[in-house]
Amino acid sequence: MTLLYTGQGFWDPIAWLFGTAFASILVYWIWSKGRGDYKKGTEQVKPFLCGNPEPGKSEIHVRASNIYWGFVEALKGYYEPLIGMHTGELSDYVGWFIGGLALLTFVILVV
Amino acid sequence: MIFLKLILTVFLSAWVMFIGLLYKGIDRKIAARLQARFGPPIIQPFYDVIKLLQKENIVPENAVPWIFNGAPWLALLASISLFFYQPMGSLPPILGDRGDIILILYVFTVAAIAIVAGGFASGSPFATVGAQREMVLLMSYEFPLATAIIALAWYYSKTFSDLPAFSLYTYVLKPIWSHVGPLGFLGMLLIMLTILVVAPAELGKIPFDIAEAETEIAEGVMVEYSGKNYALFYIADGVKTLAMTALVVNMFFPWNLSSFFGLSGVGAYLLDFIFFWVKVLALLLISVTLVRVAFARLKVDQIARFYWFPLLLTSMVGLLLVVCDKLV
Numbered sequence: 001m002t003l004l005y006t007g008q009g010f011w012d013p014i015a016w017l018f019g020t021a022f023a024s025i026l027v028y029w030i031w032s033k034g035r036g037d038y039k040k041g042t043e044q045v046k047p048f049l050c051g052n053p054e055p056g057k058s059e060i061h062v063r064a065s066n067i068y069w070g071f072v073e074a075l076k077g078y079y080e081p082l083i084g085m086h087t088g089e090l091s092d093y094v095g096w097f098i099g100g101l102a103l104l105t106f107v108i109l110v111v
Numbered sequence: 112m113i114f115l116k117l118i119l120t121v122f123l124s125a126w127v128m129f130i131g132l133l134y135k136g137i138d139r140k141i142a143a144r145l146q147a148r149f150g151p152p153i154i155q156p157f158y159d160v161i162k163l164l165q166k167e168n169i170v171p172e173n174a175v176p177w178i179f180n181g182a183p184w185l186a187l188l189a190s191i192s193l194f195f196y197q198p199m200g201s202l203p204p205i206l207g208d209r210g211d212i213i214l215i216l217y218v219f220t221v222a223a224i225a226i227v228a229g230g231f232a233s234g235s236p237f238a239t240v241g242a243q244r245e246m247v248l249l250m251s252y253e254f255p256l257a258t259a260i261i262a263l264a265w266y267y268s269k270t271f272s273d274l275p276a277f278s279l280y281t282y283v284l285k286p287i288w289s290h291v292g293p294l295g296f297l298g299m300l301l302i303m304l305t306i307l308v309v310a311p312a313e314l315g316k317i318p319f320d321i322a323e324a325e326t327e328i329a330e331g332v333m334v335e336y337s338g339k340n341y342a343l344f345y346i347a348d349g350v351k352t353l354a355m356t357a358l359v360v361n362m363f364f365p366w367n368l369s370s371f372f373g374l375s376g377v378g379a380y381l382l383d384f385i386f387f388w389v390k391v392l393a394l395l396l397i398s399v400t401l402v403r404v405a406f407a408r409l410k411v412d413q414i415a416r417f418y419w420f421p422l423l424l425t426s427m428v429g430l431l432l433v434v435c436d437k438l439v
Contacts, residue, residue, distance in 0.1 A: 003209065008268060009277045012209035019195045019206055020188045022117045023124040027187055027343065034164035034339025045172040047235035048334050062239045070247040070411030075419060
């Protein structure tokens with residue numbers, strides 16, 4: 001087996017894969033006891049929307065800003081200044097890059 | 112030897128699925144009693160699985176079938192595999208020398224990601240919103256949880272340099288409470304509190320059940336699942352709940368009864384095994400059942416704020432106290 005050792009941590013991906021493969025025998029047995037059929041092409045396969053008609057795909061498309069909404073809302077004190085820094089001007093980004101590089105150089109050389 | 116261990120995984124899988132459903136039934140019964148209801152019979156989860164297996168296994172027309180069908184498998188197998196690395200009483204873990212506590216945390220994440228993938232692959236607005244909420248939940252509790260685990264592992268690495276600090280079996284062999292000073296004791300209480308508060312979120316239980324939120328988004332990530340696919344998710348929920356509770360028992364309550372009664376051999380293993388599952392049940396009732404009965408569901412942003420500020424601060428203070436205990 002292939003044990004990966006990181007100094008303190010360790011794990012064997014092959015053992016995990018073999019273990020789950022053996023466990024999947026039982027899972028397959030349970031799964032195979034279930035029905036596999038359903039009525040294709042009927043109302044049954046429409047998404048459940050409490051009886052409402054399904055909106056167009058573009059209307060219900062979930063954007064990245066929607067995905068992280070709760071997280072960004074909770075940490076808006078951190079995100080708002082960051083978003084404010086994104087001016088879209090290349091010279092600003094180059095300035096941040098040089099500033100960051102100077103800070104890193106200072107830390108590496110002095111600290 | 113390793114082949115024998117792998118064969119044992121099949122028996123272990125059967126056991127954790129059985130006990131997962133049984134404890135799910137006890138949880139539902141106790142929760143009902145706490146709410147002045149009669150509640151379902153304790154074996155109701157077994158009836159539920161049998162009934163689900165008799166239902167049609169619908170794949171929605173908008174779904175990505177291979178992810179939609181594969182997600183329940185991944186969730187259940189990941190949940191079961193958490194027990195490959197967990198000691199049970201004085202029985203060492205089957206693959207304990209093949210994975211550490213960081214692996215356990217990652218496998219928990221795999222089970223959560225399987226739910227997210229299944230939700231997104233459903234092609235349903237409710238499921239997509241649920242999956243999005245599950246993602247936010249994951250991002251919220253990972254930081255305090257990682258801080259808590261690092262505190263524990265760091266203390267072990269400094270105290271027992273000859274033992275693997277990230278091995279869960281080390282925590283069972285050398286219970287933390289026997290080795291910390293007063294500051295470390297306080298720090299470990301905070302670390303334990305952090306993990307106990309993370310547990311309902313990791314399991315998607317009230318007050319952190321935003322991904323399913325029946326009254327808002329009609330079961331969210333699970334809304335399109337039915338039949339045998341839903342049965343696998345249902346069993347996975349029971350097994351994952353056990354795994355999280357067992358993890359806390361192994362980290363903070365690893366004591367056994369066999370030494371107290373002076374037993375050895377098979378009797379000792381059996382008594383400790385039974386006592387381990389009693390501890391798991393007790394902790395489950397306190398950290399999951401009581402909490403979900405006593406609290407209402409929080410909003411998405413409230414959860415993120417809660418984990419990133421008060422709870423992260425709690426785990427940081429715990430870490431600081433643990434460090435002070437060792438260095439001062």
